Every structure is written in structure tokens, then in C-alpha cells.
Amino acid sequence: MNRRFFIRKSVLGGASLLAVSGINSSYVFAKSKDSLKLPAILGGPKSYTGLWPDWPRWKSPNYDESILNILRSGVWSRSKVTSEFEDQWANMIGTKRCLSVVNGTNALITSLAQWNIGPGDEVIVTPYTFVATVQAILLNGALPVFADIDADTFQIDPTNIEKKITEKTKAILLVHILGIPADMERIMRIARKHNLIVIEDACQAHLAEVGGKKVGSIGHAGCFSFQTSKNMPIGEGGAIVSNDDEFMDRCYSYHNLGFPYGTQVGNISGGAVMVGTKIRFTEYQAAIGLNQMKTLRAETDKRWDNGMYLAKKIDAIPGISSVKLYMETTKAVFHLFPMIYDKQKFKGMPRSLFLKALQAEGVPCSAGYTPLHTQSFIKNAFESRLYQKLYSKSEIDYNDFLENNQCPVNDKICDEKSIWLTQNMLLGDKSSLDSIANAIEKISMNAEKIIKREGM
Numbered sequence: 001m002n003r004r005f006f007i008r009k010s011v012l013g014g015a016s017l018l019a020v021s022g023i024n025s026s027y028v029f030a031k032s033k034d035s036l037k038l039p040a041i042l043g044g045p046k047s048y049t050g051l052w053p054d055w056p057r058w059k060s061p062n063y064d065e066s067i068l069n070i071l072r073s074g075v076w077s078r079s080k081v082t083s084e085f086e087d088q089w090a091n092m093i094g095t096k097r098c099l100s101v102v103n104g105t106n107a108l109i110t111s112l113a114q115w116n117i118g119p120g121d122e123v124i125v126t127p128y129t130f131v132a133t134v135q136a137i138l139l140n141g142a143l144p145v146f147a148d149i150d151a152d153t154f155q156i157d158p159t160n161i162e163k164k165i166t167e168k169t170k171a172i173l174l175v176h177i178l179g180i181p182a183d184m185e186r187i188m189r190i191a192r193k194h195n196l197i198v199i200e201d202a203c204q205a206h207l208a209e210v211g212g213k214k215v216g217s218i219g220h221a222g223c224f225s226f227q228t229s230k231n232m233p234i235g236e237g238g239a240i241v242s243n244d245d246e247f248m249d250r251c252y253s254y255h256n257l258g259f260p261y262g263t264q265v266g267n268i269s270g271g272a273v274m275v276g277t278k279i280r281f282t283e284y285q286a287a288i289g290l291n292q293m294k295t296l297r298a299e300t301d302k303r304w305d306n307g308m309y310l311a312k313k314i315d316a317i318p319g320i321s322s323v324k325l326y327m328e329t330t331k332a333v334f335h336l337f338p339m340i341y342d343k344q345k346f347k348g349m350p351r352s353l354f355l356k357a358l359q360a361e362g363v364p365c366s367a368g369y370t371p372l373h374t375q376s377f378i379k380n381a382f383e384s385r386l387y388q389k390l391y392s393k394s395e396i397d398y399n400d401f402l403e404n405n406q407c408p409v410n411d412k413i414c415d416e417k418s419i420w421l422t423q424n425m426l427l428g429d430k431s432s433l434d435s436i437a438n439a440i441e442k443i444s445m446n447a448e449k450i451i452k453r454e455g456m
Contacts, residue, residue, distance in 0.1 A: 040360040041441045047439035048362035048432060055291075055424035056233035063291040064271035070283045078280045085286035086239070088293060089224075092207070093225035094217045095241040097248040100281035100289075101255050104203040104225025107238035108136035109220045110279070112171070114250040115197045117142050119390040126156035126213045127373040129175040129411040133201050134372060137173065138381040139174035141390055145169070147374045148407040152324040154178060154338055154418070157409075158186035165190075171197040176215045179303075179335035179423070181232065183326045184218050191219075199223065206232045207300045216241050226289060227320045231303070231335050231423055232296050234288045237281065255279045264323035299427060300333050306426040306433055307334040313437035319345025320419075320440055338368070339420040340413075347447040351416055354443060355451055364425070368418040373405050424441055 031377060038044025070081065082100055090098035101107050117123060119141040125134060127146045137144045147160035156174055172191055174182050191198045198219030202208070208215045216222020221244070226237035242248050249262035258276030311322035319342045325332055341351050351367060358365050382396040383386055394400070421436070443450065 001416065017260065036443055037445065039357055039439075039446050039450060040362070041357040041443075042446060043443070043451060046360070046362040047095055047442065048435035050362075050428075050432065050433070052364065053254040053424045053427040054421075055427075056228055057295070059291070059295075063288075066287045066291060067284055070280075070287050078282055078286075079283055081283045081290070082281045085281070085289050088240055088290065089239055090248035092293065092296075093214045093222065093241050095222070096243045097241065097245065099240045099248060099251050099255060100286065101238045102242065102279045102281065103227065103236050104201075104223060104238040105132040105136060106171070106203060106255075106277075106279045107203075107223035107225070107240045108133060108199070109139050110251050110254055111199050111223055111240055112136055112140045112142070112173070114247055114254055115171060115199070115220065117170050117197070120168065122166060122168040123171045123173050124161055124164050124169060125173045126175050126177065127371065127405075127407045128154055128156075128369060128413065129177055129201065129372060130203070130369075131372060131375070131377065133175055135377065138378070141166075141386065142170070143391075143395075144373075144378070146405040146410075148409045149413065150183075151409050151413060151417075152340075153180065153183075153326065154323050154413060155180065155182040155326075156187075157189060158183050161187065162190050165194050165196075169196060171199060173199050173201060174219070175201040175203075176208055178323075178338050178420075179205045179206065179208055180323065180338075181208050181210045181215050181326065181329045181332065183328075184215070185326075185328050188218065201295075203238075204230065205333055206230065206335075207331070208333045209329070210326075212330050217243075220244065221247065226285075226292075229422075231300065231333055232289070232292055234285050234292065235418040237285050237289065250274070281291055300331070303334045303336060303423060303426040304331050306428070306430070307332065307337055309430060310337065310426070310433045310436060311432065314339060314440060317437065317440055317444055319343075320446060332424055335423050335424075336368070337423070337426060339419040339421070341417050341419050343416070346444060347451060349443075349447050351419070353450065353454055355419065357443045358419075358439055361435075361442070363436050363439050364422065366420045367414075368420045369414050371407070371411050371414050373407055374402065375411070 040046045086098040086100055108391050121142040122145045123137045123142050124145045124147050128149045134144050145164050147156055147164045150157040176182055200216050200222040202216040202220045203225035205215045221242040224239045226234035241253055246263050249264050252261040253264040254276040257278050258272030258274040262274045314320050321340045323338050343349055379398045382398050
């Protein structure tokens with residue numbers, strides 16, 4: 001019996017058996033097909049049953065020897081390997097200089113401090129970011145001023161930036177949040193008009209591009225994070241990049257206990273020339289980073305390609321959409337892949353239930369950030385002895401602060417509309433991305449049943 005005959009006989013035999021038993025075979029096959037469209041939360045099969053790509057990645061044993069050589073050498077504090085890492089990162093971003101530090105948070109703190117931003121200064125910032133961005137402002141004794149975001153891009157809205165500028169405004173600390181570039185052309189134009197410093201928080205945006213230029217190289221300084229979840233992971237680590245030599249020399253002195261460096265004239269044996277801190281990189285961190293850089297471009301291109309593919313797939317489903325990119329964006333790197341959820345198109349299904357249904361399909365997801373500008377750490381800073389001494393009561397009245405920093409667009413995005421997928425999911429193949437779109441489509445088609453089943 002050949003294979004073709006065997007298959008044909010088996011199928012026909014199965015149909016005959018159904019007929020003999022009195023069961024309608026077309027009904028059974030249709031029922032089986034329909035069950036594939038049933039969401040997992042209602043008992044259907046998961047859309048994705050595979051494993052999502054691991055993160056972070058380490059190529060062992062290929063990379064191991066470089067770390068072992070450093071451990072064996074006994075030279076663990078910053079030296080030649082750290083300098084090599086800085087040279088390569090500056091070259092990759094397209095800036096003259098790079099300084100590595102212990103993490104992205106301290107990159108931000110250092111950058112603000114060495115642009116002489118401190119007590120009495122206002123720094124305009126987005127409310128849609130990680131807490132470290134705003135804490136860096138507070139740790140320098142300055143005041144954060146929140147400019148609301150654009151609902152279609154999740155990025156700080158340049159129109160709102162200009163509305164928030166006062167005589168006390170010293171800088172714009174913009175964030176390329178989620179690895180998606182902010183509207184740099186308009187922001188730089190506003191900064192030039194008002195003579196403001198622009199610091200790019202590119203901690204989630206390694207190799208993102210605006211007009212072919214890497215983010216971090218467009219403003220006065222750029223800051224990066226190499227924390228474990230980031231697209232360029234080291235475990236912990238950060239970097240400052242800039243084309244301004246004097247600024248970078250000041251940053252170097254600051255990160256090394258205030259000892260002189262470059263234009264910061266002095267002799268190390270003569271002692272520190274400024275108040276500084278100790279946030280130096282280690283040689284083994286630099287070695288990890290040099291190895292991770294080897295695959296960063298290829299991984300970035302894959303995230304960009306897969307991100308745009310997934311965006312096209314989900315944009316075809318009513319009620320769910322990708323965020324828009326600004327016209328000048330030549331590459332987004334999707335540290336997080338954001339989606340915009342419209343519950344009305346899902347029969348009024350609360351976002352929390354949609355997330356539960358999507359997770360049941362084998363698709364990890366989250367709601368993303370909660371509103372930042374209303375969190376109590378700002379109140380805590382205002383009530384600290386430092387701020388009480390630096391500012392008058394009216395300047396740090398917390399109720400006034402809340403009133404003056406309302407961000408309704410951000411609140412709606414955080415509370416109702418944003419959905420995140422993590423960057424490692426974009427390193428899979430196209431079929432895994434199809435599974436995400438198929439999962440969303442199943443939930444959409446059965447929204448009413450899901451709501452009823454969950455008693456909502």
C-alpha cells in the first residue's frame with residue numbers, strides 16, 4: 001500500500017465510520033475548524049505554544065575567554081578595555097566622545113550636573129518614562145516640569161514643551177521612550193529658540209535613528225543604559241556621549257571623585273578639583289559590552305523589520321493599533337513594542353481583561369507605565385530638608401505642583417490604552433508574530449463571549 005493510497009483510505013474510512021455512527025462528518029470537521037478560532041480563555045487552543053527568544057543572550061564559549069582573561073589579569077577597575085569600549089560605543093553612536101558609568105541613571109545625573117543644572121532651575125520632561133529620568137532631576141536639586149505626550153506616538157509633545165517654558169527653564173530632558181525616537185527636529189528648533197540644553201535619555205533607544213543620525217548624538221548629550229533588559233545588555237552599566245570636549249572632561253572628573261582630567265586642569269597628586277562621585281566602569285563590564293556590541297546591529301535590524309511587520313498585521317484589526325512614528329524617523333528599535341487599545345471596538349472589554357485573554361494565548365504582555373508625575377517620590381523630595389532649604393514654600397507647594405503639571409493624555413494612555421510587548425519577542429520568526437495578530441483577532445471576534453464568561 002503506497003503512502004498516497006493509505007492516506008486516502010484512512011480519510012475515507014474515517015468519514016465512513018462517522019456516517020455509520022450517524023454523526024454528520026461535515027459538522028465534525030467544521031466544528032474542529034471553528035474551535036481553532038475560539039480564544040484560549042474560552043477553552044480554545046493557544047495561538048502560540050513555542051518559547052519566546054531568551055534575553056539576555058550570551059555566546060558561550062565564544063565570549064568566555066575575554067572575560068576570563070580579565071579576571072586572571074587582576075586588572076578589574078577601569079583601564080584599557082573600558083577605554084576600548086568607550087571608543088567603540090562613541091563610533092557606533094556617531095559622537096566624538098563616550099564616558100561609561102555604572103548605570104543609565106547615573107549617566108543622567110552626571111549629564112545634568114555637568115551642564116550646571118541644579119537648584120532654582122526647571123527641567124522639562126515627559127511623564128511617560130521610567131522613574132530614573134525624573135529622579136535624576138531631583139537628585140540635582142532642580143524642579144521637574146512635565147509636558148504632556150502625543151497620544152499617537154507616546155512621545156513628549158513639542159507643542160506642550162513650548163507652553164511650559166519659563167524664565168527658569170534650563171533644559172529639556174527628552175526621552176526616546178520604548179526605543180522610538182521623539183520629534184527631534186521640532187524639539188531642537190524650540191531649544192535653539194529659547195537657548196536650552198537638550199539631554200537625550202536614550203536608555204531604551206540604542207541605535208534608533210532620526211534622519212539617519214543615531215539618537216543620543218543630536219542633542220547636547222545622550223545617555224544610555226546597559227541594564228539586563230535593554231537591547232544592549234551588560235547587567236548594569238551606562239554611558240554618556242557628546243561632541244562637547246569640555247563637557248565630557250567635566251563628566252570624567254565628576255565620575256572619578258572630582259580628580260582633574262583634560263581641560264579640568266590640575267594634577268591628580270594635588271587632589272580633586274571639583275566635587276565628584278565614584279561611578280567608574282569595570283573592565284569585565286566593558287568586556288561584556290564589547291562582545292554584546294558584535295550582534296547589536298543585526299538584532300536591531302531584526303527588531304525594526306519585525307516591528308514594522310507586526311504593526312502592519314495588527315493595524316488591520318479594529319480596536320488595536322501600533323503607535324505612529326515621526327516622519328523623520330529612519331529607525332525605531334522597539335525596546336518595547338507598544339500598542340494602542342480601544343475598548344469600545346472590543347465591545348467595552350476592559351484593558352485588564354484583554355491582557356488576561358492575550359496572556360492566555362501564550363503572548364506575554366503588560367499595561368506599561370502608571371502615571372509618573374503623580375507618584376509620591378516627588379512629594380517626598382519636596383518635603384526633604386534639602387528642598388525645604390533650597391526653595392520657598394510656594395515654589396514647592398505639592399498641591400500647586402499637581403495642578404500645574406496635569407497630563408491628561410498621558411493619564412489616559414497609562415490607565416486605559418497602552419499595551420506592551422517586550423523586545424525579545426521581536427527576535428523570533430514571522431510565524432510567531434502572526435500568532436500575536438491571530439490571538440488578538442480571536443479575542444476581537446469573541447469579545448462579547450469573553451466579557452460574559454468573566455462576568456463583566
